[in-house]
Amino acid sequence: MVDIVSKEIRSKTMRAIRSKDTKIECTINSKLREQKLRFKRNVNSLPGKPDFALKKYKLAVFVDSCFWHGCKLHCRMPQTNTDYWSAKITRNRKRDKKVNLWYFKQKWVLLRFWEHDIEHNLEKCVKAIKTSHYKQKGKLKNKMI
Ligand SMILES: [Zn+2]
Numbered sequence: 469m470v471d472i473v474s475k476e477i478r479s480k481t482m483r484a485i486r487s488k489d490t491k492i493e494c495t496i497n498s499k500l501r502e503q504k505l506r507f508k509r510n511v512n513s514l515p516g517k518p519d520f521a522l523k524k525y526k527l528a529v530f531v532d533s534c535f536w537h538g539c540k541l542h543c544r545m546p547q548t549n550t551d552y553w554s555a556k557i558t559r560n561r562k563r564d565k566k567v568n569l570w571y572f573k574q575k576w577v578l579l580r581f582w583e584h585d586i587e588h589n590l591e592k593c594v595k596a597i598k599t600s601h602y603k604q605k606g607k608l609k610n611k612m613i
Contacts, residue, residue: 481546489533492586493519496531499594505601516567520597525604526576526613529597530567534583536560542584575613577604
């Protein structure tokens with residue numbers, strides 16, 4: 469398939485999406501720090517590379533980009549190479565499901581937020597993370613995990 473958008477514009481679009489992802493991650497990170505919640509970021513050693521995780525508490529947080537994970541509300545498919553992008557996003561979604569299952573089986577607490585959740589309901593998301601953090605901490609104390 470011929471890409472009618474120049475490579476330059478294409479990579480500019482993709483760069484914009486990536487830098488937005490990074491910005492979202494930073495926003496949530498500073499909120500977590502404000503709450504004195506210290507997470508490891510982008511944990512490579514865990515399935516799906518969670519954006520935030522604490523192995524000790526078996527707690528993983530994913531922030532899914534509306535584009536890369538195919539949010540029904542905001543994912544705008546590029547006008548060119550649509551097949552390529554659509555296949556890529558479908559693969560991502562399949563992988564997300566597999567990842568979810570892993571955490572479920574390992575009895576972890578997994579929180580998955582959409583990028584738009586963070587944008588519009590940051591306080592609510594942070595509160596959910598905080599609540600899970602305390603719960604897991606309590607469980608660890610009582611040797612339940
Ligand atoms: Zn969205």
